[in-house]
Amino acid sequence: MTIIDKTADVPAPRGAGDHEGPLLEVRDLHVEFHTREGVAQAVNGVNYTVSAGETLAVLGESGSGKSVTAQAIMGILDMPPGRIPKGEVLFRGRDLLTMSPEERRKIRGSKIAMIFQDALSSLNPVLTVGYQLGEMFRVHQGLSKKEAKVKAIELMDRVKIPAAAARVNDYPHQFSGGMRQRIMIAMALALEPDLIIADEPTTALDVTVQAQVMDLLAELQREYNMGLILITHDLGVVADVADKIAVMYAGRIVETAPVHELYQRPAHPYTRGLLDSIPRLDQKGQELYAIKGLPPNLLKIPSGCAFNPRCPKAQDVCRTDVPVLHPVTEQDGGELPGRGSACHFWKETIHG
Amino acid sequence: MAELTKDGEAVDPTPSAALDAPVGRGEPILQVRNLVKHFPLTQGILFKKQIGAVKAVDGISFDLYQGETLGIVGESGCGKSTVAKLLMMLETATSGEVFYKGQDITKLSGKALKAVRRNIQMVFQDPYTSLDPRMTVGDIIGEPFEIHPEVAPKGDRRKKVQELLDVVGLNPEYIHRYPHQFSGGQRQRIGIARGLALNPEIIICDEPVSALDVSVQAQVINLMEKLQDEFNLSYIFIAHDLSIVRHISDRVGVMYLGKMAEIGTDVQIYDHPTHPYTQALLSAVPVPDPAAREGRERIILTGDVPSPANPPSGCRFRTRCWKAEEKCSIEVPLLAVPAPFVGKDTPAAHESACHFAEEKDVVHVH
Ligand SMILES: Nc1ncnc2c1ncn2[C@@H]1O[C@H](COP(=O)(O)OP(=O)(O)OP(=O)(O)O)[C@@H](O)[C@H]1O
Ligand SMILES: Nc1ncnc2c1ncn2[C@@H]1O[C@H](COP(=O)(O)OP(=O)(O)O)[C@@H](O)[C@H]1O
Ligand code: SF4
Ligand code: SF4
Ligand SMILES: [Mg+2]
Ligand SMILES: [Mg+2]
Numbered sequence: 205m206t207i208i209d210k211t212a213d214v215p216a217p218r219g220a221g222d223h224e225g226p227l228l229e230v231r232d233l234h235v236e237f238h239t240r241e242g243v244a245q246a247v248n249g250v251n252y253t254v255s256a257g258e259t260l261a262v263l264g265e266s267g268s269g270k271s272v273t274a275q276a277i278m279g280i281l282d283m284p285p286g287r288i289p290k291g292e293v294l295f296r297g298r299d300l301l302t303m304s305p306e307e308r309r310k311i312r313g314s315k316i317a318m319i320f321q322d323a324l325s326s327l328n329p330v331l332t333v334g335y336q337l338g339e340m341f342r343v344h345q346g347l348s349k350k351e352a353k354v355k356a357i358e359l360m361d362r363v364k365i366p367a368a369a370a371r372v373n374d375y376p377h378q379f380s381g382g383m384r385q386r387i388m389i390a391m392a393l394a395l396e397p398d399l400i401i402a403d404e405p406t407t408a409l410d411v412t413v414q415a416q417v418m419d420l421l422a423e424l425q426r427e428y429n430m431g432l433i434l435i436t437h438d439l440g441v442v443a444d445v446a447d448k449i450a451v452m453y454a455g456r457i458v459e460t461a462p463v464h465e466l467y468q469r470p471a472h473p474y475t476r477g478l479l480d481s482i483p484r485l486d487q488k489g490q491e492l493y494a495i496k497g498l499p500p501n502l503l504k505i506p507s508g509c510a511f512n513p514r515c516p517k518a519q520d521v522c523r524t525d526v527p528v529l530h531p532v533t534e535q536d537g538g539e540l541p542g543r544g545s546a547c548h549f550w551k552e553t554i555h556g
Numbered sequence: 557m558a559e560l561t562k563d564g565e566a567v568d569p570t571p572s573a574a575l576d577a578p579v580g581r582g583e584p585i586l587q588v589r590n591l592v593k594h595f596p597l598t599q600g601i602l603f604k605k606q607i608g609a610v611k612a613v614d615g616i617s618f619d620l621y622q623g624e625t626l627g628i629v630g631e632s633g634c635g636k637s638t639v640a641k642l643l644m645m646l647e648t649a650t651s652g653e654v655f656y657k658g659q660d661i662t663k664l665s666g667k668a669l670k671a672v673r674r675n676i677q678m679v680f681q682d683p684y685t686s687l688d689p690r691m692t693v694g695d696i697i698g699e700p701f702e703i704h705p706e707v708a709p710k711g712d713r714r715k716k717v718q719e720l721l722d723v724v725g726l727n728p729e730y731i732h733r734y735p736h737q738f739s740g741g742q743r744q745r746i747g748i749a750r751g752l753a754l755n756p757e758i759i760i761c762d763e764p765v766s767a768l769d770v771s772v773q774a775q776v777i778n779l780m781e782k783l784q785d786e787f788n789l790s791y792i793f794i795a796h797d798l799s800i801v802r803h804i805s806d807r808v809g810v811m812y813l814g815k816m817a818e819i820g821t822d823v824q825i826y827d828h829p830t831h832p833y834t835q836a837l838l839s840a841v842p843v844p845d846p847a848a849r850e851g852r853e854r855i856i857l858t859g860d861v862p863s864p865a866n867p868p869s870g871c872r873f874r875t876r877c878w879k880a881e882e883k884c885s886i887e888v889p890l891l892a893v894p895a896p897f898v899g900k901d902t903p904a905a906h907e908s909a910c911h912f913a914e915e916k917d918v919v920h921v922h
Contacts, residue, residue: 224615245650253741265769265770266769284687296582360598364699366859377642380860381632382860393716409838410631410632410796411631411796411798411840411841411842411862412631412836412837412840412856412857413631413860414860415840415842415854415856416856416857418842419856437769438770438842439770439844440841440842440844441842442842443844443845443849444627444841444842447796448875455860463846464846467844467845467846468846477771478770478771478846480769481770481774482770482771482799482844483777483799483800483803484799484803484845484848484922485798485799485802485841485843485848485919486804486826486827486836486843486848486919486921488802488803488822489803489824492774492777492778492783492803493774493866494771494774494775494778495771495774495775497777498741498742498772499769499771500737522826
C-alpha cells in the first residue's frame with residue numbers, strides 16, 4: 205500500500221517530440237487591468253516556451269502575474285477590465301490571440317487544458333463527478349451517455365481513484381481534497397491534450413497528499429508526452445518535476461534556468477533572496493535572510509528595474525533603465541543554455 | 557526602542573537572567589494532560605439526537621517551558637487548531653487538564669479566568685479576515701486594554717499602542733489607518749502587536765505565516781524570534797510547513813488524527829524520527845535544493861486521513877502505515893520512549909507512540 209523509492213536523479217530534459225519548434229511560445233505578452241484607481245500593469249512583456257514532453261515551472265509570489273499570464277494563454281481573461289495591448293501566444297506556430305473565438309474554443313477544449321488551484325470551486329457541486337467527466341466526451345466526441353460513463357470510470361482509474369466504478373456517481377463534496385484534485389487532473393486529461401497548464405495544483409493540499417498528486421501529474425505527463433506549465437509560489441514543489449524554471453516579478457520574467465542551475469547559481473538578486481529566505485528541513489539555521497520591503501503596487505511599478513527598491517545590489521542605473529533578459533554565460537563566455545537574467549548586474553550576481 | 561517589562565513600564569534594555577537560562581529547564585509554564593475535545597454529531601432538527609462525535613482532540617499531553625517554542629505539526633484536520641482554541645479557552649474541553657503555573661485553568665471562571673487569559677494570547681492564521689475592517693489599527697491593538705484596563709490606564713493607551721507598533725516594526729504614525737491599507741505581512745504584524753498588548757507570557761500562533769509570501773514570511777518569523785528573546789515569551793507555533801517549524805522551534809510535536817504521534821527536540825524529530833507517520837511526513841516535504849534532495853528516500857503514503865468521527869481501532873495511523881501488524885489494530889500505542897531506546901543515550905530516545913518504533917533518517921542525503 206505504500207511505495208518507498210529512492211528518488212532517482214532528475215531526468216534529463218526530455219526531447220522536443222516530433223513537432224518542429226516549441227509547442228507553445230509566449231512572446232512579449234502584456235496584460236493590463238483598467239480599474240477605478242488606475243491601470244494595473246499585471247503582465248509586462250512575458251516570454252516563454254514549452255515543448256512537448258517538457259515541464260516549465262513558473263515561480264513567483266502572489267500578484268506577480270502568473271495566473272493572469274495563464275488566463276491570457278487559455279483565453280479566459282476577464283475582458284474588460286483586462287486588456288492585452290501587446291503580445292503573441294503561439295500554439296504550434298499559430299497566434300491564439302488573433303484566432304476566431306470558434307477556433308480558439310476548439311483548441312482550448314481539446315489541445316490545451318487547465319487545472320486550477322481550488323478543485324472544489326471548479327467542479328459543479330450539483331452534478332456527479334462521473335457526469336462532469338463524461339461531459340467532455342459527450343460534448344467533444346459525441347459519445348452516448350453510457351459510453352461516456354465508461355470513459356469516465358477509465359479516467360478515474362487512470363488517476364488512481366480507488367473503487368472508481370463504485371464512486372462514479374458520487375458528488376464532488378463526497379471526495380477529499382486530494383481526490384478532487386485528481387478528478388480535476390482526470391478532467392484535464394480527458395481529451396489527451398498536448399499542453400496542460402496547472403495553476404498551483406497542490407497549494408491547498410497537505411504535504412503527503414501533495415506528494416501523491418505531483419507524482420501522478422509527472423507520471424501522466426511523461427506517459428502522454430505532454431507539455432506542462434506548472435505555476436507555483438513554492439520552489440520545493442516544482443523542484444522534482446520541472447525541467448526549467450521561469451521566475452516572475454511584477455509581471456516580468458526576471459530569470460530563466462534549468463532547475464538545478466537555478467538553485468546552485470542564481471543569476472538574479474531576487475531569485476537569490478528567495479532561495480536564502482527559505483528555512484531548511486535538514487538542519488537548523490541562523491536568522492533567516494529576509495528580502496526587505498514589499499512587492500510593488502502594480503498601479504505604479506518602480507521605474508527601471510521593478511525590484512530596485514528591495515534590491516541589495518541596486519545602483520543608479522537600476523532606477524532608470526529597465527534591464528532586458530540578458531543571456532547568462534560562464535565567466536569565460538561559455539554558453540549556459542536556457543539561462544537568462546533580467547539584471548544589469550547578472551555577472552556579479554552569478555560569478556561575483 | 558523601549559524594553560517592556562511585565563508591568564508595561566519601560567526599563568533599561570539589559571538582558572534579564574531568565575533570558576540566559578537554558579530553554580526547557582525549570583518548571584513548565586503550561587502542562588497539558590489528557591486533553592480531549594469531542595464535537596457531538598447530531599441528527600434531527602427539533603429533537604437533536606447525538607449520533608456520534610468528531611474526536612478532534614483525543615487525549616493529548618505535553619509541556620511548554622518558559623521562553624521556548626513548541627512547534628505542532630500535522631495534516632489538515634488532525635486537531636491543531638482545536639488544541640489552540642482549548643488552550644485559549646475559546647472552546648470547553650470535553651475532559652483533561654491544562655495547568656498554567658500549576659493551576660488547572662479548565663476549571664476556572666470569572667475573575668480568576670480573566671487573570672489567566674491576560675497571560676495567554678493568540679495570533680491567528682489569516683491576516684485578511686482576523687482584523688475587524690471597521691476598526692483603526694489603534695483600536696484593534698488597544699482593544700485588549702478595554703478588557704484589562706489595569707495594564708494601560710486610559711491616558712497612556714495611545715502611547716502604549718504606538719510603542720507596540722514600533723516594536724513590531726510598523727510606523728507609529730499608522731495608528732489611525734484601517735486594516736485594508738496594509739499588506740498581508742503588515743497585517744500579521746498588527747495581529748502580533750495586539751497579541752503583545754497585555755504583556756502575555758505565552759503566545760499561541762496558529763499558522764501565523766501560512767498566508768504570507770515567502771519573502772514576507774521570513775520578515776515575520778525573524779520578528780517573532782526577536783520578540784521572544786526580548787520578552788522571554790513562550791510560543792506554541794502551529795504550522796503545516798515543516799521547514800519553518802524546524803527553524804523556529806526548540807521542540808516539536810507531531811499530531812495525527814487527534815493524538816500526539818511523536819514529540820521531541822527539533823534534532824530528535826527531524827534527524828532521528830522513530831514514528832512511521834513522522835517519517836512519511838518529513839519525507840514528503842518538497843525540498844528545493846537539488847543536492848539535498850537527490851538520494852533522499854521518499855515514502856509516499858496512499859490514501860487519505862480517516863475521519864476523526866470514526867478513527868481506526870488500535871493505532872490510528874495503521875490504515876496508512878506500511879509497518880502495520882495485527883497488534884496495531886488491537887492495542888493503542890502509548891506516547892512514551894519506545895522500549896528499545898529506554899535508558900540509551902541516543903537522540904532516538906524520545907516519546908513516540910508506535911509499537912514498532914525504529915529510527916529512520918529521511919531528511920538527509922545518504
Ligand atoms: N466546531 C466544530 N464542530 C464539529 N467539528 C469540528 C469543529 N471544529 C473542528 N472540528 C473538526 O475537528 C477536527 C480537527 O479540526 P482542527 O480545526 O483542529 O484541525 P487542524 O489540525 O487545525 O486543521 P488545519 O490544518 O486544516 O487547520 C476536524 O475534523 C474538524 O472538522
Ligand atoms: N479581473 C481582474 N481585475 C483587476 N485586476 C486583476 C484581475 N485579475 C488579476 N488582477 C491583478 O493582476 C495582478 C496579477 O494577478 P495574478 O496573475 O492572479 O497573480 P499570481 O501571480 O498570484 O497568480 C494582481 O495584482 C491582481 O490583483
Ligand atoms: S537590475 Fe539592479 S535593482 Fe534590478 S535586480 Fe539587478 S541589481 Fe537589483
Ligand atoms: S503502531 Fe503499528 S500502525 Fe501504528 S505507526 Fe507503529 S507500526 Fe504503524
Ligand atoms: Mg495565482
Ligand atoms: Mg487549523
